[in-house]
Amino acid sequence: MSRLLLSFSLILISYTAGAEPFTEGDFSIGKSMVEKHCIACHAERFGGDGSAIYTRENRLVKSSRGLLAQIRNCNTMLDLKWFEDEELHVANYLNKTYYKFEK
Ligand code: HEC
Numbered sequence: 001m002s003r004l005l006l007s008f009s010l011i012l013i014s015y016t017a018g019a020e021p022f023t024e025g026d027f028s029i030g031k032s033m034v035e036k037h038c039i040a041c042h043a044e045r046f047g048g049d050g051s052a053i054y055t056r057e058n059r060l061v062k063s064s065r066g067l068l069a070q071i072r073n074c075n076t077m078l079d080l081k082w083f084e085d086e087e088l089h090v091a092n093y094l095n096k097t098y099y100k101f102e103k
Contacts, residue, residue: 007084019102021064024085025092033090037080054098064101067091 043050053059061067071090075082082090095101 003084020095021101021103022068022088022092022095025088025090027089027093027096029086030089030091030093031097033082033086034093037078038074038090051098054094061099064091064095064099064103067095067099067101 039050041050042053046052046056054061061070068087068091071087071094075087
């Protein structure tokens with residue numbers, strides 16, 4: 001229950017923080033986490049450097065909330081056991097680099 005509350009308030013904070021979501025996350029930590037855990041599989045399935053998955057026309061993620069949810073799905077699927085603050089590093093990196101949601 002407290003984990004649920006925590007993640008809910010983190011989402012709320014990121015919504016009220018201003019022009020950019022996920023400001024609590026750290027870009028460079030997120031970058032290295034993605035490079036280590038995520039790129040190989042995306043590149044294998046979608047080709048190139050693995051970034052096409054985030055920029056394809058019919059991409060799945062449509063909002064910052066959706067981005068966090070997708071990161072959580074992959075986290076769970078891969079059994080990485082990341083905490084909320086670690087998910088926010090990755091969200092910060094992916095949003096700044098590819099998605100560019102403003103709230
Ligand atoms: C074992 C393979 C695999 C790994 C590892 C993996 N993914 Fe994915 N990911 C996928 C596939 C396949 C899709 C596309 C699903 C679809 O199109 O239905 C996807 C989609 C996504 C999307 C949505 C892209 C869009 O359409 O907007 C995000 C964001 C994402 N993954 C993040 C991550 C992150 C973060 C990690 C590392 C923790 C990760 N993935 C690791 C296979 C993987």
